[in-house]
Amino acid sequence: MIKKGDKKATRTLTFSSNNNLVKSKRSQVTVFVIIAIVIVVGIVLFFTITQQGKNLTQQVFGSQEINVEQNLRECLQNDDIKNSINNILLQGGTNEPKLYYQYQGKQIEYLCYTNQYYQTCYMQKPLLVSYVESEIKKAVKDQVDSCVKTLQEDLTSKGYTLSSRNYNFEVNLANKNVIIKINYDLAVTKDNTQRFEGFEISIPSNAYKLVGLSTSLLNYEARYGDSDPLQYMILYPGVKVEKYKQEDGTTVYILTDRNTNDKFQFAVRSLAWPPGYGF
Numbered sequence: 001m002i003k004k005g006d007k008k009a010t011r012t013l014t015f016s017s018n019n020n021l022v023k024s025k026r027s028q029v030t031v032f033v034i035i036a037i038v039i040v041v042g043i044v045l046f047f048t049i050t051q052q053g054k055n056l057t058q059q060v061f062g063s064q065e066i067n068v069e070q071n072l073r074e075c076l077q078n079d080d081i082k083n084s085i086n087n088i089l090l091q092g093g094t095n096e097p098k099l100y101y102q103y104q105g106k107q108i109e110y111l112c113y114t115n116q117y118y119q120t121c122y123m124q125k126p127l128l129v130s131y132v133e134s135e136i137k138k139a140v141k142d143q144v145d146s147c148v149k150t151l152q153e154d155l156t157s158k159g160y161t162l163s164s165r166n167y168n169f170e171v172n173l174a175n176k177n178v179i180i181k182i183n184y185d186l187a188v189t190k191d192n193t194q195r196f197e198g199f200e201i202s203i204p205s206n207a208y209k210l211v212g213l214s215t216s217l218l219n220y221e222a223r224y225g226d227s228d229p230l231q232y233m234i235l236y237p238g239v240k241v242e243k244y245k246q247e248d249g250t251t252v253y254i255l256t257d258r259n260t261n262d263k264f265q266f267a268v269r270s271l272a273w274p275p276g277y278g279f
Helices: 004-049 051-061 066-077 079-090 128-157 207-224 229-235
Strands: 099-101 104-115 159-166 168-174 177-189 195-204 241-243 250-257 264-270
Touching: 066 128, 066 177, 066 195, 079 128, 079 195, 079 207, 079 264, 099 250, 099 264, 104 207, 128 159, 128 168, 128 177, 128 207, 168 207, 207 229, 207 241, 207 250, 207 264, 229 241
Parallel strands: 104 264
Antiparallel strands: 099 104, 159 177, 168 177, 177 195, 241 250, 250 264
16 A cells, blocks of 8 residues: 555656656757767868868869869870871871881881982981971871860850960970970959960970981981991980881881880981892
8 A cells, every 4th residue: 555655755756767868868969969060070171171172072063263284284195196296206207298108008208318329318307306396286286276275165164254365386395205385375264363374285205315316317328328227226225226128229217215115217218229230
């Protein structure tokens, strides 16, 4: 039999238990809120402080300042440009050969030539490096124009205002690179203004070394009518020099960089003998 006092004690005990349960739930909610705040703060710090977070933000929402030079570099350092350069080098440094020898499916320009017998050849391209640079420029012009146009359209589509003058470009052979130098007075404006006077894009190639060595071979052919590839390979062990005599008195030279496999080949007709001479 429960006494009246016992009922009051029971109610007090029940109220105390319920109160503790409410406090426990509130504590759990507080912990979850704190954890959520820490996660949110961590995410905000990740996207605002770390470089990886900034890159992700730029990819999703767009960068305030587009990297103009990087866009041009990515466009120009492609296989099409490299193939155009290599094709020039395989044709004697000429974009559209006119005085050439057909060899293994390639029209190879004569860089030293005479149509006479018993005579040494005459240099056809005395300033060979400058000539090859101008021929590469012709070959890549459409691709450079396309890259600049694509850059302009990309900037405009992202809300940038452009102020620019007509651009021009030149090609230079340098140590281990073909450099495309774009002269372009450009101002790009959105929240602020970026100004550019030009860009230099490097395409890996050992054309300069191969063309320079070829100039020495050609000078030897013009003076003496022949050359010794072995002597050149002793002096320049990094370059393989091949020489192939043809029946009509033509000689085909193929120079290959042993490290990169870059090639430069050209034709010569010097000190030729008539067919059947000596027989």
